[in-house]
Amino acid sequence: MLNKNTKKNIHESALYNNIVSLSRNKVFYTKIKLKDTFQNRIHLIFIHISFLFIKIKQKSTTGIYKSFYQQIFDLIFKNVELNMRELGFGDTNINKNMKSLVKVFYDILLNCENYKNKNQSSKNLFLCKYLQQNDHQKMPINVPLINYFDKYQAFCFDLTPNSVLTGDLNFNYKEI
Numbered sequence: 001m002l003n004k005n006t007k008k009n010i011h012e013s014a015l016y017n018n019i020v021s022l023s024r025n026k027v028f029y030t031k032i033k034l035k036d037t038f039q040n041r042i043h044l045i046f047i048h049i050s051f052l053f054i055k056i057k058q059k060s061t062t063g064i065y066k067s068f069y070q071q072i073f074d075l076i077f078k079n080v081e082l083n084m085r086e087l088g089f090g091d092t093n094i095n096k097n098m099k100s101l102v103k104v105f106y107d108i109l110l111n112c113e114n115y116k117n118k119n120q121s122s123k124n125l126f127l128c129k130y131l132q133q134n135d136h137q138k139m140p141i142n143v144p145l146i147n148y149f150d151k152y153q154a155f156c157f158d159l160t161p162n163s164v165l166t167g168d169l170n171f172n173y174k175e176i
Helices: 004-023 038-059 063-086 091-113 120-130 143-158 161-165
Strands: none
Touching (some): 004 038, 004 063, 038 063, 038 091, 038 120, 063 091, 063 161, 091 120
C-alpha cells in the first residue's frame, strides 16, 4: 500500500514525464523547425509547465496547490541539474547555469501569464526569445509555433485542477 507522499511523488513524476514528452515532440524539430538543443528542450519544459502553473493559480491558492508548485519546481530543476551533470558540466558551470535558468523560468512564467492577451507579433517575440530556430529556416513570424502554444494554452485552461495534480496531461497537437 502506498502512502500519500509516495502517491504524490508518482503523480508529480507522471506530470514531469508528460511535460518532457511534450517538449520532445518531433513536430517542434520537423514542422516548426526549432533547433534540437538542450537549451531549447529546457525552455520548452518551462513554457509547458508555466501554463499549468497559471491554470492552477487561477483556480485556487490553497496549501495543496502551493505544495504542488514547489514540488514540481524542485523536480524540474533537480532533473535539469542531473541532465547537466550527465552531459559533463562541472559544478561551477552547473551552479552558474542553474541561477540563470531560474531567472529564465520566472521570466517565461510572467510572459505566459499575459500570453492570451498578446497579439501574434508579441507572442512570436516571446517564443523566439527563448526558442532557437534552425538558422536556414528562420521565419519572420513562426505561425506554427504560435498555433501550437495557442492550442496548448487553451488545453491547459480546460483541464481540471485535479487532472493537473494527478499528472493526467494528454495533449495531442493536431495541425489545421
